[in-house]
Amino acid sequence: MKNFEIFNSKNMKKPFLILFFFISFLSSAQKKETVTIPKGVVYKYADAKIIEKAKKLISDNLSENNDYKILQNNLIIGPELWKRFKANEKIQKIEGGAVQFHVDDLILDGKMCQDITDTKIVWDEFKNEVSNQFIIRKANELELAYYWSVISFDIEEPLLIVETKEHNYILNLLKKDLKLLWLDEAPKTNYIRVPGKIYQNGNEIESVSEGIKETRLEKVVFLNSDAELAENSSLEDLQLIIQKTDKIFDELFKNSMKSGKIMVEFELKKKKNEITYAVKDDLDLDIMKEFEKRVNSEQYPNSKNDPIKLQLIYKVNSFNDTE
Structure with a gap:
């Protein structure tokens, strides 16, 4: 009888556990509040x-x-x-x-x-x-x-x-x-x-406000559609790129006495990213050279599949672009 009781309890436990988890699953599913999702929205x-x-x-x-x-x-x-x-x-x-x-x-x-x-x-x-x-x-x-x-x-x-x-x-x-x-x-x-x-x-508006004369990140421009960005990158990756570049810029240009603009364009690719630069006005080119060196030495996230582009526009002792 003892062996029979042990054998019987093992066979009864399995369907009992299955039933328990099934009921728990139904209970959990019933608690989830759903929303009306517009067509095309993930x-x-x-x-x-x-x-x-x-x-x-x-x-x-x-x-x-x-x-x-x-x-x-x-x-x-x-x-x-x-x-x-x-x-x-x-x-x-x-x-x-x-x-x-x-x-x-x-x-x-x-x-x-x-x-x-x-x-x-x-x-x-x-x-x-x-x-x-x-x-x-x-x-x-x-x-x-x-x-x-x-x-x-x-x-x-x-x-x-x-x-x-x-x-x-x-x-x-x-x-x-x-x-x-x-x-x-x-x-x-x-x-x-x-x-x-x-x-x-x-x-x-007819024109963009020129703001005040200062040294900082002026704007971020994404050159892809929302769908392309969502498919090939993430907000966390884009934030990381901005934060790393911003930190280098602040360290190098915060005390610069000259004025100018810097455009840093990131083309994120699946294997190897490309970074290009453009400057205008009377920018300190020695500092700019060090800026490029340090940015190029950083490790930035890659694109998941297709290339995506973003531009960071910095102003050094300058107003905003109004064009």
């Missing part, structure tokens, strides 16, 4: 527990006991939110990090923070706007369509909306550590694109 779901954890993290960091655990050094402010935030006096003090988004025939400006002190400034202003009256939810179809039109990578949860009476904010967190990657605002109406005109921050 949207990757995260586990329901991760979403709830992200919601709590956002809520906690919008409270009076904010500990900034949601933040990292890098944070992108999307073009819709940047329309308003660019006028904020505190945010205006953040140096560098100008970003341009090429959306069909629109050229939209944004901002990329590259230091935790700067990301805290942005978060504090965002927190002040939100106040205590908000809900946190997943994005709707229109909000996803807008976000997809701006970014150059697949949408991956946690992607959440902080909805207030006045604004619907888009927050995209990294799944691996729940750090905030992207902060933007969903338009209240349809996102309209009009070809054949010049736009800055989504508004039609």
